Amino acid sequence: xxxxxVLVDHVDGDVxxxxxxxxxxxxxxxxxxxxxxxPGYSDAAKARLAEYGAEKIYIADADEIGDYVxxxxxxxxxxxxxxxxxxxxxxxxxxEGKEVAGRLAxxxxxxxxxxxxxxxxxxxxxxxxxxxxxNVHSRVTRGLPIITVRPNSTAPxxxxxxGAEEKIEVALSDAARAARIVERVVQExxxxxxxxxxxxxxxxGRGVGSGENFAIIExxxxxxxxxxxxxxxxxxxxxxxxxFQVGQTGKTVSPQLYIAAGISGAIQxxxxxxxxxxxxxxxxxxxxxxxxxxxxGVVGDLFQIVPQLTEEIEKRx
Numbered sequence: 001x002x003x004x005x006v007l008v009d010h011v012d013g014d015v016x017x018x019x020x021x022x023x024x025x026x027x028x029x030x031x032x033x034x035x036x037x038x039p040g041y042s043d044a045a046k047a048r049l050a051e052y053g054a055e056k057i058y059i060a061d062a063d064e065i066g067d068y069v070x071x072x073x074x075x076x077x078x079x080x081x082x083x084x085x086x087x088x089x090x091x092x093x094x095x096e097g098k099e100v101a102g103r104l105a106x107x108x109x110x111x112x113x114x115x116x117x118x119x120x121x122x123x124x125x126x127x128x129x130x131x132x133x134x135n136v137h138s139r140v141t142r143g144l145p146i147i148t149v150r151p152n153s154t155a156p157x158x159x160x161x162x163g164a165e166e167k168i169e170v171a172l173s174d175a176a177r178a179a180r181i182v183e184r185v186v187q188e189x190x191x192x193x194x195x196x197x198x199x200x201x202x203x204x205g206r207g208v209g210s211g212e213n214f215a216i217i218e219x220x221x222x223x224x225x226x227x228x229x230x231x232x233x234x235x236x237x238x239x240x241x242x243x244f245q246v247g248q249t250g251k252t253v254s255p256q257l258y259i260a261a262g263i264s265g266a267i268q269x270x271x272x273x274x275x276x277x278x279x280x281x282x283x284x285x286x287x288x289x290x291x292x293x294x295x296x297g298v299v300g301d302l303f304q305i306v307p308q309l310t311e312e313i314e315k316r317x
Contacts (some may be wrong), residue, residue, distance in 0.1 A: 002087035003056065004030040007073065007100065009092045013040035017197050018092040020052040020156035023147060025119055025293040027053040027159060030087050034058070035080060037073040038241065050163025054249060059167045069217065072177035074103035080260045081108050081144060088123050093148035094196070095254070101148050110143025117254060117275045119154045119224050128275050132265070138243060150275065151197050152254040165250075191222075195244060198227035200257045201276070203246055204224040204239075205231035207262020207283060207302055216306050217261060223313040229253065229273075231263045247272035263303040265290025 004026040009016040019034070026032035033056040034049045049057055058080055067135040077089060077100065089104065091097040093115045105112040108249070116125035123145040124137050140146070195201065200228040202224065204217040214228075221228045230240040232247050246253055248271035258276035263269060265281075265288055274293055281294040282302050291297045298305055 002030050003033040005058075005082060005084075005086045005089045006032055006034050006054070007077060007089070007091045007097065008036045008045075009094065009097065010036070010038070010040060010045065013042055013045060013052045015048050016092070018094075018149075018151040019049070020158075021056055021151065021154040022090045022092065023049070023052040023161075024157045024159075025149065026090055027161075029119065029121070029123070031055050032085070032161065033084075035077060037076045038063060039063045040066075045161055047166065047284050050161050051158050052163040053159045054163055057163055057165050060170055061167075062169065064172060064314045067181055068172075068177055069179045069181060070099040071103060071178070073100045074107060074172075074174050075172060075176050076168070076170050077104050078107040079168065083294065086144070088145040088147065090119075091146070091195075093150045097148050102145050105143075105146050108144055108146075108214055110146055111140035112146040112148075113140060114148045115252065116147050116149045119147055119149065120209060122179065123147065128185060133270075150252060152199065152256065153275070166174045193225070193227045195227045195238045195246070196231055196253055197253050198253070199255050200224050200259075201229050201246070201253050201255045201273070202226045202227035202259045202261070203229035203273070204234055204261050204302075205263030206233040206237075207260050207264075208234060208239065209262075213303075214240055216303070216310070220259070220261075220306050220313070221309045223310050223317070224257075226257075227253075227255075232266070237315060254311055260290055261306055263290055264288045265292070304317075 006022045023032045034054040035058045037060045060076045080136045113125045118126040124139045202221040229246040230244050235242045235245040248268040252272045254275040256277045261282040278295045280296045281290045282298045286299045
């Protein structure tokens with residue numbers, strides 16, 4: 001079967017979960033081939049990629065690739081596209097993944113589909129558009145299908161691949177060196193999972209009432225091993241940092257379970273979470289628009305319901 005290239009999303013040598021999801025998806029449509037771009041490749045990384053089905057691992061681990069922003073990764077992929085003629089290229093629908101995809105599309109004169117939540121036979125992609133109000137199926141009609149896929153859209157399933165390594169070297173163009181990274185600042189992380197990769201997300205909105213009250217949202221999230229999100233109303237009010245905002249102007253999430261407490265369901269928020277597999281809405285306003293997309297709805301005061309829910313979950317752990 002023809003190869004499908006999967007750009008490995010990695011930080012400090014650790015392969016991020018979305019890569020395993022992409023390899024699983026690629027395995028259903030062809031032969032998955034992982035592409036490692038940048039420093040940090042190791043035997044442990046190889047083992048993890050092979051565990052999730054990578055038959056081939058292309059390694060471009062020159063330090064120089066990590067010195068610049070997305071352009072070098074696009075050039076690595078363009079080199080492989082020219083040399084290997086893959087059936088498609090899959091990338092994570094992250095900020096960097098989308099930029100690499102766009103640059104690769106220009107270099108290969110191909111079409112690009114962004115924010116897919118599924119890819120089927122013939123590389124027909126499923127997308128949720130217009131604020132989550134419309135689901136469409138789309139297909140690239142020119143050149144190579146280049147598709148970015150939202151994290152959590154596919155459940156990662158292990159299936160051993162050969163993991164055959166092939167080192168490649170790509171001479172970067174002057175254009176790829178146009179924007180150099182001059183400083184990296186490590187962001188402090190708590191014990192919770194990263195918002196866009198979390199399998200469970202608990203979000204709070206205007207109904208939470210204050211920053212201090214977000215403690216009950218955090219406690220519920222911690223009882224579930226979940227990430228914490230917030231609506232734009234909550235972040236604009238300064239109750240929770242903007243980096244945790246879920247929505248069209250924030251982060252897009254697609255977890256297995258999304259719990260929304262005190263969020264009315266403005267269209268911009270729905271655009272960021274509507275593809276969640278199961279949605280639970282807690283709101284004392286029975287007319288809140290978010291109930292329209294809920295799998296389970298609880299009409300009531302979140303300050304009574306959320307603590308009770310947390311207590312029951314903690315009892316059963």
